[in-house]
Amino acid sequence: MLRLALADLWHERVLFLCSALGCAAVLAPLIVLFGLRQGVVAGLRAELLDDPRAREVVSVVNRTLEPALFDRLAADPRIAFLVPRTRALSATIVIENPAREGQGVRMELLPTAQGDPLLPGLVPGADGLVLSATAAERLGLRTGDAALASVARSRGGEREVLSLPLRVTDIAPPAAALRDSAFATVPVLLLVEDFLDGTAAADARPGSEAEARARPFAGFRLHAARLEDVPALDREFRLAGIEVASRAEAVAGLLRLDGNLALLFLAIAGAGGAGYLVSLGVGLWAQVERKRRDLALLSLLGLKRRALLALPLIQAAAVALAGAVMAFAIAASVATVLNRAFAGTVTGDRPVCLLTAGMGLAAAGVTLGGALLAAVLAGLRAAAVPPAEGLAEG
Template identity: 80%
Template sequence: MLRLALADLWHERVLFLCSVLGCAAVLAPLIVLFGLRQGVVAGLRAELLEDPRAREVVSVVNRTLEPALFERLAADPRIAFLVPRTRALSATIVLENPARPGSGLRVELLPTAAQDPLLPGRSVADADELVVSTTALERLGLRAGEPVLASIPRLRDGQREALTLPMRVGGVAPLSAATRDAAFAAVPVLLLVEDFLDGTVGPDARPVSEDLARTRPFAGFRLHATRIEDVPALDREFRLAGIEVASRAEAVAGLLRLDRNLALLFLALAGAGGAGYLISLGVGLWAQVERKRRDIALLSLLGLKRRALLMLPVIQAVAVALAGAICAFAVAAAVAGVLNRAFAGTVAGDRPVCLLTAAMGLGAAGVTLLGAMMASVLAGIRAAGVAPAEGLAEG
């Protein structure tokens, strides 16, 4: 039956070619549109994902946040990283290069912990380590692994005091994590600085253990969402709870809206165009069966079973769909190349504006084949219903 169906297509190759071109004319623009959606949205998403602050949510107002809140946040599967922070006014420290006495540099003190997304591949293993920004290290003349003196001055009862901590540069913070002079330290270090400035500890105090530090209230937090899609929901929930936060929620929400709108546009165009083509294909196959009723009746008279006659239009529809899908993807690939060259570097950096993949081509072919088989079922049923006697009657 396969050979017979293909031979019939070859016999009417002009009609077959027209059907293939019709399929490609409908499918090629849909593939290009889908490729544009993938390219633009994927490019914008990649730009956000490459920015370590895209998934960051930071509280911006000092409040008293109890340890129970941090326990609940740590148990939330939408949160991949969480670290508490102290008051902003007490989060500063003076760093000094031991080889250059008197060359102190005041930097912002930021909290960090293991697997900090802002510091990929860098971590503060002990309370005597700091991850320092590139600009601060250049001003101090220090490199990773070298010692550094950290001091916190205060004025108490008219006396000037200073808490001095001998520390080590454990790593260099990338520019994406800190564009200004800053140093990342373990939470106990930030608590010690805050307590010293509050006057609750003396100049000889040292950081407590990490576990003990986490049992205290904090003024705020810094967290990173597990997925970029979780940022708007987390931002909204914190604001509803009365906690003011700063995040990229608006940019992420805009990207998600663009993705949804492009998806709806694609589905609308694909639905309208695909339905129209499948209807025309089904009608054409039905008309072809009607035109060849005598030939089909003779085949039935010669012993072909109804199942074989049913498969005749189906096989031909699959052949048209497969050839049309190949032709459409070739045309779409050529159009995508033109678009990518025309819009290079203007929409999504160095990423393609129209992104086509082999998986996309296979998916388009699969959907087209399925639709063609569904459109050919009625014609196949009509072919299987042709009585053998019709061949004799017309003969």
């Protein structure tokens, strides 16, 4: 039956080619539209993912947050990284290059820990610092150099200074900090806060991580596991009365764009696809009506009903596959033109229209399924042709 169906298509190859081109004419724009959606959204998503702060959520108002809250947050699967933060007024320190005495730079002291997305693979250690690129340049410090951190307080009319000899373990990536800053472990930040509060002596040194995590903190800095988690976390913290700063609006805008483009694609694909399937079904039905005598003779010669049913299905599958191949070839050509025309203007160096082999296979599969569905009625009509018609019209 397969050979008979293909031989019939070859006999009417002009009609077959027209049907395949009709399928390609409907399918190619849909593939281009889907490629544009994938390219634009993937490009915008990649730009956000390239920014280490895109998934960051930071508390901006000093609160008293108990260790139990941090335990709950650490157990939340939506949170990939969490580090507590001391009061903003206590997170300022002077870093000095010992080789440039008296030329210290006041900067923000930021908490960090193992697995910090802002510092991929960089851990300062108990007596180390990770300097921002701008701070390292101003101080003339490089990885491995010694540095002196100091903070002053006035107590009983006397000025006291806490001095901490530290080492620059690494230089932070430029995107991690846009201004002069230094990353240190939580015990270092707590020591600075305790010294300014008057509860630590000038010769005190940082405690252990375990002791630090058992204390309440004024805030936190966390990174969501996925971009999609940022708006939800931002909303939940604000409902709980904790003011935070995040890229929730930008992320939510990207997700809305993705959803709107998906809705647009489904609407256009549904309208265009339904129209084509109706057209294909009507064409196959017309072919069955035109070949009623031939089908009746085949039935008279002993061809079973299921074989007659398969005839339009096989031909519809051939049309669908040929149309899908043509459509993907046309879409690939259009995508090449679009990517060259919009190179570097919309999504950086990423393609604005992204087509993959998986899309081609998916398009072929969906088209094949739709064509077979459209051909079922024609197949049932072919199977219902009585053998007697072949004799009557003969």
